[in-house]
Amino acid sequence: MNKQISRRNLIKLLGISGASIPLTGLINSKEINLIKNSKESIPIKLSSNENPYGPSEKVRDAIVSAFDEVCRYPYSEPYNRISQLEKKIAKREGVDPGMVLVTGGSNEGLRATGRLFGIEKKEIIACKPTYLALMTYAKEFDCKINWVPLDKELKYDLNEMKNRISDKTSMIFICNPNNPTGTILDSNALENFCLNISKKTCVFVDEAYYDYSINDGYPTMTKLVRKGHNIIVSRTFSKVYGLAGLRIGYLISNKERISQLKKCTMAGTNILASHAAINAYDDIEFFNYSLNKNNQGLNFLYSLFEDLGLEYKKSYTNFVFFKSGHHIDKVQDFMKKKNILVGRAFPPYFNWCRISTGKMEDLEKFSIALKDFYKT
Ligand SMILES: Cc1ncc(COP(=O)(O)O)c(C=O)c1O
Incomplete structure (x- = not known):
């Protein structure tokens, strides 16, 4: 049996486990950074308005x-x-x-x-x-x-x-x-x-x-x-x-x-x-990168809410407040079962939900889950 780990499998392995092994000689520093950043977050955290792309490579160094x-x-x-x-x-x-x-x-x-x-x-x-x-x-x-x-x-x-x-x-x-x-x-x-x-x-x-x-x-x-x-x-x-x-x-x-x-x-x-x-x-490069990624995320969420006919507020932040039309406890429970964390209750807006922009792949999962929510 070939015991050598392929480059692709190594990336996969690190992505899933976050294992820390010396990588020198196998892949370059830019890729190391990419791997760190591609670490899958489980549960998917769209609840605290963090920037999942940070810190930048320069800041890590x-x-x-x-x-x-x-x-x-x-x-x-x-x-x-x-x-x-x-x-x-x-x-x-x-x-x-x-x-x-x-x-x-x-x-x-x-x-x-x-x-x-x-x-x-x-x-x-x-x-x-x-x-x-x-x-x-x-x-x-x-x-x-x-x-x-x-x-x-x-x-x-x-x-x-x-x-x-x-x-x-x-x-x-x-x-x-x-x-x-x-x-x-x-x-x-x-x-x-x-x-x-x-x-x-x-x-x-x-x-x-x-x-x-x-x-x-x-x-x-x-x-x-x-x-x-x-x-x-x-x-x-x-x-x-x-x-x-x-x-x-x-x-x-x-x-x-x-x-x-x-x-x-x-x-x-x-x-x-x-x-x-x-x-x-x-690190202006990373600052602009984060803003661009955030804009992508916001536009993705706006389109999702428009497709579903849901009211939302145009955002000047890294999250969007939308009217789910259901009590936040119900939305949170449903999303939790799908391994997705959304914002807490914000009284008196119990029928609204706050969702952070996160990474595009996380937002895609959220999009699928939200569409399921309205099917059930
Ligand atoms: C409006 C606002 N102010 C302050 C904070 C606190 O942020 P930190 O303590 O991480 O600087 C937050 C955190 O989400 C926030 O949303």
Whole structure:
């Protein structure tokens, strides 16, 4: 019997098991990367808005080269990679390095803000459904959340938020583009809102999905932070850069606010994540590749929903919110049996479902499963 593993079988074997064996001499580094990326994900995960193509080859190399530094703290010289990254972000955003705080995922930044404002025991105004991390944490400190429903287009209702401002308000939270709806606010409307409202209270703008609208020229609210307005912006390396598992994100605000928020952080990020983010920022090729793949995924999903006559929201993110017409529990259960994970329930939109773009092969499986769902 021929015991030699053929090149094709080796690729298949690695794809299925993810086995790690030395490949040098058998295939080149580009193919090694392809194999890693072609690793089949079971169950198919279309539930957390990750970028399954990441990290890029350049970032993988940077992480491996940084291993010798793992014995060092990432915040003291000469290994202060966090401050190096903060300087890099600051340069890109046109702000002072003291206006940037790198955190363990943007979630840590959201929680630190929830803690800082929550402890005032006043009121945070936010729309629902949205990304909840900041409000959930603030509630732990007995802060009240004044929930505003989304408008008819499933967008943040800025007028109603403005109407609810009182002397009890400590902060306004806006997620733009919003998770789970994928909708984006009119840029002038948002800018005017932030300009006016930040005179009365702090405005937090969660821009986790900002990168997906960058090519449309959508403005970031960091431009208002730069001008000294009372605004905090959060961003992440978890989405288009494909680094969700490394936990790295950041906040941008005025220096005083950043130093208050720094005191509310818990663990921060780590040296490998910092190296990864520093290199990810420069990898424009991968950034564009990810955006292209995401657009392919979005268009595929739009066509699927149109074929099935399902309402959906045009997305400015890496997921689509569609009206399944059935309770989300039923959709989730059905998909789970097909080894596909979809987004959680987003009350009060129980008949809607959020689906991440994932890889094309995963979306094809989702498409078959969804068509089956409507046959049963
Ligand atoms: C709107 C929004 N903000 C923040 C986050 C948190 O991301 P991370 O902590 O990975 O940076 C997410 C995660 O999905 C999100 O959807």
